[in-house]
Amino acid sequence: MYRSFEEKINDLKNELLKMASAVELSLHNAIDALKKRDDELARKVIEEDALIDEFETRIDNACIELLALQTPVASDLRLITSAMKINNDLERMADHAVNIAQKTLELNREKPLKPLIDIPRMAELAQAMVKNAIDAFLHRDSELALSVCKSDDDVDDLNTQIIRELMTYIAxxxxxxxxxxxxxxxxxxxxxxxxxxxxIAEEVVFIVEGRTIKHLLGKKADKTRARSE
Amino acid sequence: MYRSFEEKINDLKNELLKMASAVELSLHNAIDALKKRDDELARKVIEEDALIDEFETRIDNACIELLALQTPVASDLRLITSAMKINNDLERMADHAVNIAQKTLELNREKPLKPLIDIPRMAELAQAMVKNAIDAFLHRDSELALSVCKSDDDVDDLNTQIIRELMTYIAxxxxxxxxxxxxxxxxxxxxxxxxxxxxIAEEVVFIVEGRTIKHLLGKKADKTRARSE
Incomplete structure (x- = not known):
């Protein structure tokens, strides 16, 4: 069936949305498996990562095809190259969810340490950030994108606090x-x-406003991140 | 000065090579700062990350310009989209070097723990991997690229061993x-x-051989990685 350039762009957006939902679910399940000490659910996260990998390959190919078939106008070009980056970011997120699931399987072999402190809350925040970042991309909403960037500071703070508590615990x-x-x-x-x-949120601001905030906000985030490690 | 498409592609490759050298140096200096407990060198790594960020923005813009100016043939198209991904990967590496430098500054405020075990050796391996991955890209050398993928297993093993030793130490x-x-x-x-x-090495295999090994080799690497965490 013939599909116009515009339809293909819409297909691409739909695929990214589906992939993002799969990534959100993967993170949700990984944390649920941790909370409930549920091996089966953890294994499901690991197995279903293959589906997310397939999404990535398919989306990447669709982007290259769109670039090859015609010379897109500037705004479409930017949308396609950004879609490639977002695709890559989503796939990496899913790898982190797999890491969480694998670590959960290990922890399930040992007796429980203590309540999970703020880990579930931090995961909920991260999940909402993924959802909002993709929504911001699909609706070209730079306000929403900027709110995602701000939430990152909250996640960094929780991470710092969690690590501090666990270190005290070890001591x-x-x-x-x-x-x-x-x-x-x-x-x-x-x-x-x-x-x-x-x-992803920074990429959205780049698409919508045509300015790079990455290395402005990024610097701050990096510092926070490094401090929190 | 007018530059042909081919010259612009060569400029792009040269910029990526320079950026990769800057990233290698950054990692080298971060580990040197750790070994010598050298605050000044650690701060240099953090400050000079701005130069790598500038590389990233410049290379990204050059890629978008190349995509916009003409409809590249399939092989050039693939080269340009791969250059965008490699650019992104290099910038993230530099962020990790900054993380190491910031952690080093913190460690320098405390008394030394013990010899650094295999951390310097692991860093040397990683540095060689960065160099070889970029060389493989520039010379379209898929053999060299595959050797980089194999080295990743050695780094993962070292990481596992280092973490195990440090955990014993804490206990x-x-x-x-x-x-x-x-x-x-x-x-x-x-x-x-x-x-x-x-x-990057997986991307090179993709460019040269037109096949995606990412999620074949990737799976194994992920599992090793997750085990080693």
Whole structure:
């Protein structure tokens, strides 16, 4: 069936939206598996990553095809190259969800450490950032994109606090070191997902306003991130 | 001065090469600052990241301009879209070098933990991977690219071993927890740089052979990575 350039652009946006939903679900399930100590759900996250990889290959090919078939006008060109970057960011987020699921499987082999502190809340924030970043992209909403960038600071603060609490915990009970480190790594993976959502939001501001805020906001985020590690 | 399409493609390759050298140097200096407890060198890494950010913006714009100015043939199109991804990967590597430098500044405020185990060796491996990945890209050398993918397993193994040793260390001396965690985070950042070099190598195989190995090799790397966290 013949599809016009505009229809193909819409197809591309729809695919990105579906992929983003799959990534959100993957993160949600990984954290649920952690909370409920549910091996089966953790394994599901790991297995279903293949579907997200397929999304990525398909979207990448669609972008290259759109670039090859015609010389797009400037705004479409920017949209397509941004879609390629966002695609890449989403796939990396899914890899972090897989890391969380794998770490969860390890933690499920040991006795529970303690309540999960603010990890579930941090994951909810990160999940909302992914959703809002994609919505901002689809609706060219730079206000919403900027709000995603701001949320990243909250996630960084939670990460710092979680790591601090777990370090205190280890100092009090050295036998807990591997379990606490497992949770620290999970916290770091959530923080990376939030960073990747922020990348997407920055890309949206670039598309909509034609200015690069990445290395302005980025600097601050980097510093926060490094501090929080 | 008028520059032909081919000259502009060569300019693009040269810029990527220069950027990669800057990233290698940044990683080298960050590890040197860690080894020598050298605050000044660590601060230099952090400050000079701005130059790498400028590279990224310039290369991204050059790619978009090349895509806009003419409809490139398939092989050039693939080269340009790959250059955009590689550019992004290099910039992220530099952010990890900055993370290492910032962590080093924190560690320099505390008394030294112990010899740095295999962290310097791991960093050397990662540095060589960055160099080889870019050389593979510039010379369309898929053999060299595949060797980079293989080196990633060595880096993952070193990372696992380093984390294990530091965990044992914490268990024996709980007051060392923040210093040991600092080194674990540095190890993780080096491992991420090696992953990003592997992304580039996978991209090279894609350009040269027109096949995606990413999610074949990627799977294995992910599992190794997750295990090693």
């Amino acid at each position: 009090g009970d050295p036998t807990a070191v591997s379990r606490a480190l497992g949770l620290i790594m999970i916290s770091k993976n959530i923080e990376r997902i939030a960073d990747l959502a922020t990348n | 024996g001396d709980p007051t060392a927890v923040s210093r040991a965690l600092g080194l674990i985070m540095i190890s993780k950042n080096i491992e991420r740089i090696a992953d990003l070099a592997t992304n």
